[in-house]
Amino acid sequence: MQDTKERIVSLADQLIKTRGYNAFSYKDISDPLEIKNAAIHYHFPTKTDLGIAVIDIEVERFILLSGKWATQPEDKQLKQLFETFNKKNKEGLVCLMGSLSPDYETFPSALQEKVTGMSSTFLNWTSECLEKGREKGLFHFDGDAYDRALLVMTNLLASLLLCRVMGNKVFSRITNQLLKDLNAGK
Amino acid sequence: MQDTKERIVSLADQLIKTRGYNAFSYKDISDPLEIKNAAIHYHFPTKTDLGIAVIDIEVERFILLSGKWATQPEDKQLKQLFETFNKKNKEGLVCLMGSLSPDYETFPSALQEKVTGMSSTFLNWTSECLEKGREKGLFHFDGDAYDRALLVMTNLLASLLLCRVMGNKVFSRITNQLLKDLNAGK
DNA sequence: TTGATTACTTACTTACAAGTAAGTAACTTC
DNA sequence: GAAGTTACTTACTTGTAAGTAAGTAATCAA
Numbered sequence: 509m510q511d512t513k514e515r516i517v518s519l520a521d522q523l524i525k526t527r528g529y530n531a532f533s534y535k536d537i538s539d540p541l542e543i544k545n546a547a548i549h550y551h552f553p554t555k556t557d558l559g560i561a562v563i564d565i566e567v568e569r570f571i572l573l574s575g576k577w578a579t580q581p582e583d584k585q586l587k588q589l590f591e592t593f594n595k596k597n598k599e600g601l602v603c604l605m606g607s608l609s610p611d612y613e614t615f616p617s618a619l620q621e622k623v624t625g626m627s628s629t630f631l632n633w634t635s636e637c638l639e640k641g642r643e644k645g646l647f648h649f650d651g652d653a654y655d656r657a658l659l660v661m662t663n664l665l666a667s668l669l670l671c672r673v674m675g676n677k678v679f680s681r682i683t684n685q686l687l688k689d690l691n692a693g694k
Numbered sequence: 695m696q697d698t699k700e701r702i703v704s705l706a707d708q709l710i711k712t713r714g715y716n717a718f719s720y721k722d723i724s725d726p727l728e729i730k731n732a733a734i735h736y737h738f739p740t741k742t743d744l745g746i747a748v749i750d751i752e753v754e755r756f757i758l759l760s761g762k763w764a765t766q767p768e769d770k771q772l773k774q775l776f777e778t779f780n781k782k783n784k785e786g787l788v789c790l791m792g793s794l795s796p797d798y799e800t801f802p803s804a805l806q807e808k809v810t811g812m813s814s815t816f817l818n819w820t821s822e823c824l825e826k827g828r829e830k831g832l833f834h835f836d837g838d839a840y841d842r843a844l845l846v847m848t849n850l851l852a853s854l855l856l857c858r859v860m861g862n863k864v865f866s867r868i869t870n871q872l873l874k875d876l877n878a879g880k
Numbered sequence: 881t882t883g884a885t886t887a888c889t890t891a892c893t894t895a896c897a898a899g900t901a902a903g904t905a906a907c908t909t910c
Numbered sequence: 911g912a913a914g915t916t917a918c919t920t921a922c923t924t925g926t927a928a929g930t931a932a933g934t935a936a937t938c939a940a
Contacts, residue, residue, distance in 0.1 A: 512887080531716040531800045533927055542780060547888055548931060607796050609855040610788055614717045627859045655871045662852035663845055669795040670848060673806075673813045685841045689875075692704075694872060719897055733918055735899060843918080 768827030
């Protein structure tokens with residue numbers, strides 16, 4: 509019965525993306541699942557263990573998804589990435605990176621390393637996607653692909669944060685302009 | 695003696711920018727200032743009141759600073775804005791928006807409104823700066839100035855978050871490329 | 881069928897966060 | 911010089927977070 513364990517991680521994932529890591533407690537998980545907080549400690553002895561599990565699942569899910577896109581042209585792949593952010597926005601969520609990075613300093617090093625690893629995974633993928641797409645003439649941009657990936661990732665990450673504060677039409681404004689920019693001069 | 699009150703706000707500001715709003719407590723302020731937690735409650739009855747004071751000071755400071763830049767050409771003004779972010783980065787801080795926006799849903803409405811107001815102030819200033827600079831031929835970009843301001847603000851905000859996680863050379867990579875983009879085609 | 885393992889619950893503990901009521905010492909105003 | 915007012919402290923209360931020790935019921939493995 510991995511059912512409870514999966515539900516715990518899934519709820520923790522949602523809570524982190526809505527309220528933030530330091531603002532949710534085991535009670536926020538045990539109440540809706542109708543279990544005791546000790547049941548969570550059974551599966552995840554510490555909150556850090558739970559945080560790590562949430563990140564592991566997120567990275568796993570991304571690797572699986574991006575693997576499925578791999579046969580498509582790079583401009584389509586990038587749009588798929590944007591679509592995953594769009595989906596989060598529609599659900600009123602921010603991305604894991606956007607939620608965890610401000611709290612980074614409050615994390616034990618094991619959790620910090622996981623966040624850094626996740627960030628690398630996303631940045632490397634985006635960087636490669638942009639570089640290959642540029643080689644094929646699907647994107648047009650100046651400078652290093654990794655620098656461009658940094659710009660794209662920061663736009664996406666913070667767009668979800670700003671949507672919280674300014675309303676969620678912000679997302680389409682940002683992504684539309686960003687996609688136009690990348691194909692500019694075509 | 696407004697001295698204590700100012701020190702409380704200043705420390706709260708730093709704590710929010712390093713650990714996040716939900717991760718600091720009155721003890722983190724009362725200990726270093728060698729006062730009792732009740733002294734903080736005297737000046738700021740609730741944590742919300744303290745959070746609001748921190749935002750008010752930040753916005754005030756920005757209006758003062760940007761007023762001083764107003765005589766400079768817009769490309770210099772934008773660089774001044776970048777410089778305020780650079781300074782935060784060097785101190786290991788994120789910006790207030792980057793720290794508060796992920797926790798937005800956990801805030802009482804009075805604090806939420808302050809965050810939204812602060813965000814509007816920054817976005818409107820950036821939008822006007824970009825538009826006027828474009829009219830003068832100092833910037834070159836496509837699309838609506840407000841959309842461009844959204845892109846610039848999300849780059850700046852999230853660059854500080856990513857610096858936490860990926861090391862702080864990320865900042866110069868992002869800002870250098872961003873400034874090149876805005877003058878591209880010159 | 882016994883002994884181990886799994887997946888919990890019951891019932892705690894420790895620590896700390898936010899906030900409050902009542903008191904006080906110093907200054908200020910009239 | 912008496913009556914506020916300011917800026918605190920002392921000493922609490924209430925609530926909740928994270929974590930643990932010991933017990934239990936059900937399934938598994940030999």
